[in-house]
Amino acid sequence: MASLVVPDHFSADADAEGLFKACKGWGTNEKAIISILGHRTAAQRRDIRQSYEKLHQEDLVKRLESELSGDFEKAVYRWILDPADRDAVLVNVALKKPVQEYHVIIEISCMHSAEELLQVRRAYQLRYKCSMEEDVASLTTGDIRKLLVPLVSSYRYEGDEVNARLAKTEADILHDAIKDKALNHEEVIRILTTRSKLQLIATFNRFRDDKGTSITKGMLDEKPDEFASAVRTVIRCINDHKKYYEKVLRNAIKKLGTDEDAIIRVIVTRAEKDMNEIKEVYYKRNSITLDHAVAKETSGDYKDFLLTLLGNQG
Amino acid sequence: MASLVVPDHFSADADAEGLFKACKGWGTNEKAIISILGHRTAAQRRDIRQSYEKLHQEDLVKRLESELSGDFEKAVYRWILDPADRDAVLVNVALKKPVQEYHVIIEISCMHSAEELLQVRRAYQLRYKCSMEEDVASLTTGDIRKLLVPLVSSYRYEGDEVNARLAKTEADILHDAIKDKALNHEEVIRILTTRSKLQLIATFNRFRDDKGTSITKGMLDEKPDEFASAVRTVIRCINDHKKYYEKVLRNAIKKLGTDEDAIIRVIVTRAEKDMNEIKEVYYKRNSITLDHAVAKETSGDYKDFLLTLLGNQG
Structure with a gap:
């Protein structure tokens, strides 16, 4: 279940006007921005961007970028984009970092349905004028490339046929x-990049049954x-x-200095999907609610925005 | 331009009835089947299949399979399927042959637009309950696998951005x-499987300019x-x-015994697309029309059907 709280009534034009007012003149009304954008679905955010463009002949994303700053700006920017476009940006940023963040590319490739991943590939082409696999292939090398290129190119079977013999x-x-x-x-x-997720989960289960340990534990030696x-x-992304x-969030929060990129990425990506379940898993593992943990590590508008996406009505 | 000749008026129900009559009772009216199916687009053939199913609670494809035989049956079967479904079948058959036919898989992967190839991957999943790349990966090995898996998974950029420096x-x-x-x-x-086709053509042109020979000639040593x-x-598939x-057809025709699979594949695949241009190239290279060459090597209903798809009104 989504953690995002969305009111029943919605008017793209009214929201566009609200955001225009919040940005107008000296100073920015961050609270107003949070109270609008922090309670809108992806489709609504797209409508708002279009209304804003129509009413003010200006790109709302660019306007907000110029009004906001720091982690708050980054979170709003990640949030306001279409999900597929945002993921395209995340992959591109992960590739271009001095130390490439393979886990972000893997997350996006493995978490999505075949159709969602395809949307990301389409968004990537639109934004960067080349294919996602093309950039991944030309900006990575060796074994990592052999793993990442088929992962980002995958269009996995999603039917429920599972072959038990194959799993063994x-x-x-x-x-x-x-x-x-x-x-x-x-x-x-080959196995990890082409098999269906259900088939892989059967394979991982079979691994545990036969070998007496989970495959991820088996790799920890x-x-x-x-x-x-x-x-x-x-x-891990495919299995659960x-x-x-939960672990990405746990590591990001306990890291000295906090890994804001990771916190923003997970919250922004999952708020509309299954953030409530992730919060439950987090609470079970850490005996502190995720909202509480995030509140402790963040501050100001940035904190208010994240907590809003996490479903806090405060 | 397509070689297929399609009449202005079309009624799926009338065609379904026509085909039903052609199959009814003793003997089959092959001429009637050719005169209907040999003049219908993919969308019309789909409508006819649906009408037939609705009117007779029977699968037209299966009915025709039981009525027809030999190369004629194969050609009609390939033709009556949706193009994406047919290509899925072609890939699967190519993989399952005692001597795998990589060129068929390459043809289908390289000839299509990104969106068309995706349709083939979808059709493959629907028909075979697994992904196309999954079968390609598990049924091939070594270098061939390293080439084929990214090829069938590709979703190439199709915009017109070409990087001249990269081409060099x-x-x-x-x-x-x-x-x-x-x-x-x-x-x-990496280059051949991920770059856009326009980029690759620029690269091949650059190859010729710099090295004084075309890349395919350069490989012929x-x-x-x-x-x-x-x-x-x-x-070759990407370049022209x-x-x-033309060369597939030429080789198929001059082969001792004729390669019917190749002839059927090319005619059935291109009749609705650019068969007329391929016929021109064929005539230029062989000083005999393709229709004439095909007529010389084939006979009976099979010949009539191929010539009909090639645009002969005879």
């Missing part, structure tokens, strides 16, 4: 690869290198993405 | 790979192995698919 064979292949420290074996990459971490991220997100 | 760099990479007989280098695969042939097919199809 492929659980064995994965097990051997872990044992031999040969995760970069092309069979491992030694300090993982960059590639092993990436493989582990793929498995809510637990995966 | 990548023409050099391709040239070095050919010179070093290292076509299986992952950079070659020695007897090519299976992988080099596959790479060459990719390049009409010339490519």
